[in-house]
Amino acid sequence: MIHVGLNHFLVVSTILFSLGILGIVSRKNAVMVLMGIELILNSANINFIAFAKFGNFGFQGQIMALFVIILAAAEAAIALAIVLNIYKTFSTVNVDEIDTLKD
Amino acid sequence: MNVYDLIFYLFAAITILSAFFVVTTRNIVYSAYYLLFTFFGVAGIYVLLGADFIAMVQLIVYVGGILILLLFGVMLTNKITNVDIKSGTIHTVPATIGVALFAGIILASMWNTNWKNVNSDMQVASTQHLGFLLIHQYALVFELLGILLLIALIGAASMARK
Known part of the structure; x- marks a missing residue:
């Protein structure tokens, strides 16, 4: 058995990223698409922190991960407001049925 | 194979399995609950990487904030009375094939690249250094992010109440 190193963390983050992409492209519900985006942001964060530890970059990578988490919070709030507006206008949140810009 | 490796494999299994269920479960409320386990697993991986403060922030912001927001989104945008909470899928087969190809390429390159590997044993408490x-x-970035969060708050509130 190999000792757990940088590559193991990168593999986990890659699988998380791919699952997030799969969620975005294959699910209809807009909230589900948001969950896929959160998975992708988490995988990017794992990469930042893993490279910060194994590349000996000090705490710069952890600071970047902190900023990503802050931006994810702002993004989730805005996206939820947009989804609520879409639901009010179209009575559905399935992204394949929302195809008009003007009502 | 020491304790560190065992704990890593445990958290990696939790993260990946629950992320898989997030993507594949039909019921979107179940997806949101599986996302909880994914966030916990990722927080455990952060701890293993010596980022204790980030792990705590992950638990507080993601589990306490973003996940609740997503659940609100699910509850507010589904007709609960019609039991229409299932979410459909489109283009499942081409999406799976494309994502599998993509994942294979990235995994191969990630695994085979000879990354710089110093492994500084950062076993210090990170909160003081991060602060x-x-x-x-x-x-400057810190202040700008504060302003950004304020703008996001005002924007979300004014967009949602229209």
């Missing part, structure tokens, strides 16, 4: 960096080197 120091935030008010010295990254002070």
Whole structure:
């Protein structure tokens, strides 16, 4: 058995990223698409922190991960407001049925 | 194979399995609950990487904030009375094939690249250093992010109540 190193963390983050992409492209519900985006942001964060530890970059990578988490919070709030507006206008949140810009 | 490796495999299994269920479960409320386990697993991986403060922030912001927001989104945008909470899928087969190809390429390159590997044993408490960096080197970014969060709050509130 190999000792757990940088590559193991990168593999986990890659699988998380791919699952997030799969969620975005294959699910209809807009909230589900948001969950896929959160998975992708988490995988990017794992990469930042893993490279910060194994590349000996000090705490710069952890600071970047902190900023990503802050931006994810702002993004989730805005996206939820947009989804609520879409639901009010179209009575559905399935992204394949929302195809008009003007009502 | 020591305890560190065992704990890593445990958290990696939790993260990946629950992320898989997030993507594949039909019921979107179940997806949101599986996302909880994914966030916990990722927080455990952060702890293994010596980022204790980030792990706590992950638990507080993601589990306490973003996940609740997503659940609100699910509850507010589904007709609960019609039991229409299932979410459909489109283009499942081409999406799976494309994502599998993509994942294979990235995994191969990630695994085979000879990354710089110093493994500084950062077994120090990170909170003090992060706070120091935030008010010295990254002070401007910190302030800008505060303004951004304020704008996002005002924008979300004014968009949602229209």
